[in-house]
Amino acid sequence: MAETRRPARQNPPPARRGGTPAAAGAPGAGGAVLTALASLAAACAVLLVALSAGGGLTPSVLGDPGALARYGLPLARTVHDLAACLAVGGLVVAAVVLPHPSPAWTRVVRAAAVGAGLWTVSALAVLVLTAVDVIGAAPGADGFGAQFAQFSQEIDLGRALLVTTVLAAVVATVGAAATTPTGAAWGAVLSVVALLPLSLSGHASGSASHQTAVSSLGLHLVGVTVWVGGLAAVLIAGPLTGRRPAPGERAVDLTAVAGRYSTIALWCFAGVALSGVVNASVRLGGWSGLATAYGALVVAKVVALVLLGAVGAWHRRRTLPLLASSPRAFWRVAAGELVLMAAATGLGVALSRSPTPVPEDAPGVGTVDELLGETAPPPLTAARWFTETSPDLLWLLVGGLLLVGYLAGVRVLRRRGDRWSAGRTAWWVVGCLALLFVTSGGPAAYGRLSFSAHMLQHMLLTMAVPPLLVLGAPVTLAMRVLPARRDGSRGAREWLLEVVHSRYLALVGHPLVAAALFAGSLIVFYYSPLFELALRTHVGHELMMLHFLGTGYLFSSVLIGVDPGAHRPAHPLRLLLLLATMGFHAFFGVALMQGNQLLAADWFAQVAPGTDLLADQQKGGDIAWGIGEVPTLVLVLGVAVAWSRSDTRENRRRDRAADRDGGRDLAEYNAMLARLADHDRAPERAERPGEG
Structure with a gap:
């Protein structure tokens, strides 16, 4: 009887791009179920x-x-x-x-x-x-x-x-x-x-x-x-x-x-x-x-x-x-x-x-400590505002990662021979350090103990820190550093582009919407239960800081930003928008200075007994009105500088174009003026036919 042989396989297993069998050694359905059961059994056994x-x-x-x-x-x-x-x-x-x-x-x-x-x-x-x-x-x-x-x-x-x-x-x-x-x-x-x-x-x-x-x-x-x-x-x-x-x-x-x-x-x-x-x-x-x-x-x-x-x-x-x-x-x-x-x-x-x-529930903890969730700091003085700390783990991580990640990106650019502005780096470093100070330093330690201290922390968070971060141009740096993927997955660069070009950012990044969020959220937040919720709960407090930092960054980006994403109007309109928004901001401060309605009165009466709450709130209004002048001036100068640089770049562009085409645009403009002049003199020549 003749020997029979097994026929060769006509369809070899699909290969990876590297040439090895597809998913070699990967667990099948039985292996996946066995792994899941073993994991559940191990968890329950260790638990008991x-x-x-x-x-x-x-x-x-x-x-x-x-x-x-x-x-x-x-x-x-x-x-x-x-x-x-x-x-x-x-x-x-x-x-x-x-x-x-x-x-x-x-x-x-x-x-x-x-x-x-x-x-x-x-x-x-x-x-x-x-x-x-x-x-x-x-x-x-x-x-x-x-x-x-x-x-x-x-x-x-x-x-x-x-x-x-x-x-x-x-x-x-x-x-x-x-x-x-x-x-x-x-x-x-x-x-x-x-x-x-x-x-x-x-x-x-x-x-x-x-x-x-x-x-x-x-x-x-x-x-x-x-x-x-x-x-x-x-x-x-x-x-x-x-x-x-x-x-x-x-x-x-x-x-x-x-x-x-x-x-x-x-x-x-x-x-x-x-x-x-x-x-x-x-x-x-x-x-x-x-x-x-x-x-x-x-x-x-x-x-x-x-x-x-x-x-x-x-x-x-x-x-x-x-x-x-x-x-x-x-x-x-x-x-x-x-x-x-x-x-x-x-x-x-x-x-x-x-x-x-x-x-x-640790025994012997005072009422103020229980409300704050930590030991209350000593009475506020000018020196303690700069030296007292209240570390917030979340913002320490956020600020630290922002600082280290930015410096790492600058290092990558320099290693491959690309340039990056030292001024932008300095703005970003100062902004991150300011963010850490506001969220974990003296402003955080005293921000929940009195309305005036809270307002000072708020003003720094929403008006001082965001312009510093915006001038660092982090999105531009990320686009130059992050690698692009080609396999259809989305990494950090792809998701950043997705956010920058999203409809949501196009909506909230519109100048009028950004200004409304920046100024209008003051009224919504402080004259609603949200304010006291942010004081009493840790999650509410963190969301408050995230919101005001975000709205401040968005508004600053519309005015002086260079990163892609936000819609930026012409420079004269930016100045008008800034002045109108800051005017509303000043009106909010004046309303607090002259108002008699106490905000979050129950909370401040518990954490600061014996304090004249109305006087402290009016002091907070004075801070909201007065401290806004310096950031406003900085933003005005920033818009003016950007306006001047924009005009300078436009003039240089026109000069380079004139050098390339021999001043064709200027010659055409002069020819148009000559034609208009001839057209204006034509009726005069018709009334005096004897002239040439």
């Missing part, structure tokens, strides 16, 4: 062990809610956190890592939508079980429905959990409907916003260092979800990378995807480490806190973070350079890393359920 060790499973002496809350709440919270990671990280990866359109992009976005749906369900379970834990009664007990309604509507913790549930449902809807990177980006932004209410609950809510605890926990949550969920998204997209794209689709290069995620993971690691150290220092109250059960859990989490950092370093040094030739090692290490991340997530949930060495 840590809770038992940290005392989180000990029944409460008063109002014990039973085993349902003791076991069900942390388990629901673990599923909640892992689902949030998938939603946030998946949408971020779709927005800034993966090419579009591609099957990998679609799969990741749909997985993020599923994660957001699970996030919604688990958030609702967390809300109900937290109410059971707080009320101390089972859901079927008499009066539980009324108590649950009161908890979710009137208690800060309940409201925060309810808002998270609603926002998670919105994220699920946006993720399911997203078909473009812009839709994924909106979903990512909403998902990050949905995380913020969680920073107001748990241990951070009762901290004596409330602002620092809330900011560090918020940063921690964002870093963890992007880090863990981003890796899960890369594993989900893995089997679809490296294939030949169908018509109308983009090729997905696994090496590029892994490299981009590695950069994001490095930033997340730094943010998680920094925020974790800050938050642990608040919760432990000193080195002695490490000797407690809570301290042991903190040490365990630090060990997990160090291990994850070591695995990430291994990825960058060993597996990423060999990814094109032997990707199997990358997938194995990535899957193991995801399981370790899930275990660390369970450890984090256990920490949030374990009693801390420092009581959440």
Whole structure:
């Protein structure tokens, strides 16, 4: 019998552009399910062990809610956190890592939508079980429905959990409907916003260092979800990378995807480490806190973070350079890393359920300290206004990153031989330092203690800092430094261009709209409950500073900016717009000086007892009226200088054009004048026919 041979394969596996098999070694559907189950099992196992060790499973002496809350709440919270990671990280990866359109992009976005749906369900379970834990009664007990309604509507913790549930449902809807990177980006932004209410609950809510605890926990949550969920998204997209794209689709290069995620993971690691150290220092109250059960859990989490950092370093040094030739090692290490991340997530949930060495409501704290969320500074003097500090972690990071990133961009330009104005660099450095001073120095320390100090901080934030930053031309620098992508994904440069040319910026960047936002928001903010909300809540305070800094930057950009984006009218109209807006600003100051209606009277009466509130408010109006003169003068000079330079450039352009064409424009203009003169003399010659 003749020997038969297996026929050769007619269709070899599709190859990547580098020539290796498509998605070699990538986990299939079974491997992805196994990794997910292993991650969930590791998280739950570590959670239960840590809770038992940290005392989180000990029944409460008063109002014990039973085993349902003791076991069900942390388990629901673990599923909640892992689902949030998938939603946030998946949408971020779709927005800034993966090419579009591609099957990998679609799969990741749909997985993020599923994660957001699970996030919604688990958030609702967390809300109900937290109410059971707080009320101390089972859901079927008499009066539980009324108590649950009161908890979710009137208690800060309940409201925060309810808002998270609603926002998670919105994220699920946006993720399911997203078909473009812009839709994924909106979903990512909403998902990050949905995380913020969680920073107001748990241990951070009762901290004596409330602002620092809330900011560090918020940063921690964002870093963890992007880090863990981003890796899960890369594993989900893995089997679809490296294939030949169908018509109308983009090729997905696994090496590029892994490299981009590695950069994001490095930033997340730094943010998680920094925020974790800050938050642990608040919760432990000193080195002695490490000797407690809570301290042991903190040490365990630090060990997990160090291990994850070591695995990430291994990825960058060993597996990423060999990814094109032997990707199997990358997938194995990535899957193991995801399981370790899930275990660390369970450890984090256990920490949030374990009693801390420092009581959440520290005894002996005065009323003013409780309202401020930190120790009140000593009485204000001229020297203390410059030397006292109130560090704001969020603005320290923002200002520091803006400063370091700008200087790094200037360094890149100089290394490749390009020039950049030293004056622009100086303006930016001074602006960033001024921003740090206003948000974390004396103005921040005293800005919530009196109306006049608050108004001084506000005027500096909205009128002094923005012009300095605008003169630095950061968008122009970024466009010259940031690399462009060619594979259909959107990096920092692509998203910056998307924002600059967006319809939204075209609307708010219109001179009249920018002026209305800059001046009109004063009335809306100060003569509404928003003012007192910004004084009483940390989130409201941060949003207030972001709004006034943003409107000030937008208005300054319209007047003296050189970056693309804002619509800039002719220079005479800029001066008229500036004078009209500043006139309205001065009118606001005069209204405060002469008015008798106290703003946020309840707040200032509590934090500054014995102060003449009306006199202090009138002093604030004097500051609003007087301090605006100097920035206005600077802006007027800036517009005048820009006007002069514009005329100079136009004259030089005309001179160069005349040199090129021999003064043709001037000759044509003179010829036109001669023709007009001849036309005017024609009737005179007709009346005197005897003349030549």
